[in-house]
Structures are given as structure tokens and as C-alpha cells.
Amino acid sequence: xxxxxxxxxxxxxxxxxxxxxxxxxxxxxxxxxxxxxxxxxxxxxxxxxxxxxxxxxxxxxxxxxxxxxxxxxxxxxxxxxxxxxxxxxxx
Amino acid sequence: xxxxxxxxxxxxxxxxxxxxxxxxxxxxxxxxxxxxxxxxxxxxxxxxxxxxxxxxxxxxxxxxxxxxxxxxxxxxxxxxxxxxxxxxxxxxxxxxxxxxxxxxxxxxxxxxxxxxxxxxxxxxxxxxxxxxxxxxxxxxxxxxxxxxxxxxxxxxxxxxxxxxxxxxxxxxxxxxxxxxxxxxxxxxxxxxxxxxxxxxxxxxxxxxxxxxxxxxxxxxxxxxxxxxxxxxxxxxxxxxxxxxxxxxxxxxxxxxxx
Numbered sequence: 001x002x003x004x005x006x007x008x009x010x011x012x013x014x015x016x017x018x019x020x021x022x023x024x025x026x027x028x029x030x031x032x033x034x035x036x037x038x039x040x041x042x043x044x045x046x047x048x049x050x051x052x053x054x055x056x057x058x059x060x061x062x063x064x065x066x067x068x069x070x071x072x073x074x075x076x077x078x079x080x081x082x083x084x085x086x087x088x089x090x091x
Numbered sequence: 092x093x094x095x096x097x098x099x100x101x102x103x104x105x106x107x108x109x110x111x112x113x114x115x116x117x118x119x120x121x122x123x124x125x126x127x128x129x130x131x132x133x134x135x136x137x138x139x140x141x142x143x144x145x146x147x148x149x150x151x152x153x154x155x156x157x158x159x160x161x162x163x164x165x166x167x168x169x170x171x172x173x174x175x176x177x178x179x180x181x182x183x184x185x186x187x188x189x190x191x192x193x194x195x196x197x198x199x200x201x202x203x204x205x206x207x208x209x210x211x212x213x214x215x216x217x218x219x220x221x222x223x224x225x226x227x228x229x230x231x232x233x234x235x236x237x238x239x240x241x242x243x244x245x246x247x248x249x250x251x252x253x254x255x256x257x258x259x260x261x262x263x264x265x266x267x268x269x270x271x272x273x274x275x276x277x278x279x280x281x282x283x284x285x286x287x288x289x290x291x292x293x294x295x296x297x298x299x300x301x302x303x304x305x306x307x308x309x310x311x312x313x314x315x316x317x318x319x320x321x322x323x324x325x326x327x328x329x330x331x332x333x334x335x336x337x338x339x340x341x342x343x344x345x346x347x348x349x
Contacts, residue, residue: 026335027161027164027165028289029220029335029338030164030165030168031160031161031164032286032289033168033182033338033341033342034164034167034168034171034182034184034185034341035164035184035185036184037182037184037341037342037344038171038181038182038183038184038185038341038344039102039181039182039183039184039187039209039344
């Protein structure tokens, strides 16, 4: 346990090697990451530990993801990549 | 405003006030660091009262308003990205709000060791995104003879069968290309994720995504990683390979409570 110990500065963060973003980030990329990735300190399996606001936000995010992301064709919540390989209908 | 909450953007190494001072968050609010032990949480104060944008009902509505969601997502990302360019930082998911700064410190304490490990792993590394769109249909078959021409029915069936075979072959090739690209890029990464492919077809094409890869790449290997993407574009000239990054390590941070 390293409680309270200050650490020496770690290796360089990424910004120092790559100062400028190569292009403005694409909205789908941003939404995929900020809605679906990142730390969830309100983990699903620990709901009993949580403040109520964290729980409700998790639920809201699911609503936002499904209703609106689909309009944009973003469907990362659909965990079945085989669906897209299944469209054998030819018009 | 009445009630407020502390909106979390990232858990990070202590970060210079000069970095945070320039930033505005999802409610255009100033962003600050809440420090606990050797970690900081980058937070902003948002209005969680019944009439505020981050009140329970308003937030539910707002998250379903694509314009609002886009602005919030971009603002959230901009803060996370600025922090991650300055110090190792673990992004939090959009709209993580706790009651107040004491609640923030509670979480820094409760999950300290997990955050600590996560930041140690992220130091000097960034996430890159590579998407591959490989052609999933073969080239179009020969011209269609006019209907009613002799043998048109049989020729139609033959063509259909050939088209189905070509499609199967193309799908297999697309999957192989995705695997090859991923394996090649993984050599430059310390960690990788294959995210779910989007069903969405990019503008101007009906080519499905066959790889949605995320790569955690040390900054001193970023140039080699980018060069490899360029080489892969030449090798798989019939596929489209999109590169985006560097990103904060959204896809690589998980904190499991023990």
C-alpha cells in the first residue's frame, strides 16, 4: 500500500509528443467513447453502493443511447456484430 | 441556482491550474481540481435543481436532444482531452455527477488503488482508433441481357449464384483484412480492444465497417503506429482505413472494485 506517498512524475503524457490533434474529432467517435467508454464509477453490479443520482444517470444514458444514437446510425450498444453480416436480402 | 452537483470529467495526476483555467465544461462552467491524496478529480459545478440543465428531469430530456447531447459530449471530451494532454488522465463517462466535492473525495478514497493503477498504466500512452471498411461485394457482374432474350432466365440464376459466391468470398476477405490489420497494429500497442463495429455506413459508401479497433500506444511509438497505418493503406488498397487519435484512453480504463 502506497498510501499518501507522492510519486515522482511519470513518463510524458501523450500531449507532449503530439501537440496538435490531427483533425477535429468525429462526433460518432466522441459519442461512442464518452457514452460507452470511460470509467463508470457507478458500476452496474454495485448499484446498492451508489448515490441515487448515479443510478438514475446510468438509466438516462441508456435511453439517450438507444433513442438518439440510432438516428445517427451509431449502434454500438447492439452487441451482435453478426447482424450486419446477415443481410442476404438482395433487392 | 439552488442545488448543485459536482460533474466529473476525469481522474488524473495533479494538474496545473494553468491547464484547467482555460477550460469550460458541459455547462460552460469553470473547471477545477478536487485533490485527494495523490490524485485529482477534474470537476465542474452544474445546476442540478429542478430548473437546471442537470436536474433529473431536464437531464433526461436533454440527453435525448441530439443537439444538446452533441454539445455536452464535445465539451466533456474537450475537457478530458486537454487534461490528458497535460497529465495522465482516466476519463469518466458522460454525465457522472455526484452530490458535492465531499462525494468526489469519497470516491477518490474508495477507488484510490484502482485509479492509481489505471493512471500508472496510462502514463505516456494514448488511444488511437483505426477503422477498416473493406469491400464486402465483388465487382459488379457483366451487363444484364435484356429481359426476354434467349436464355435470360438461366443466365439470371447463374449470375445470382455467382453474385452470392462473390459476396461470401468478399465477406471472408473483409474479415481476414480486419484480422490482419488488427494484428499488425497490435504489434505497436501495449493493449488493444476490438470495439463493436458500427452498422452505420460512412457517407458516400455502402461498405460496412469490418474493424473498429482501439490501440493503446506509447507516445514514443506513435510515429511508427501512424506509419504502419499508412503502409496498411497501401497493402489493402481496396479497403478504406481511417485513423483517429491520439485520444484520451477512453477504451482502456476500467476500475474494478475489489
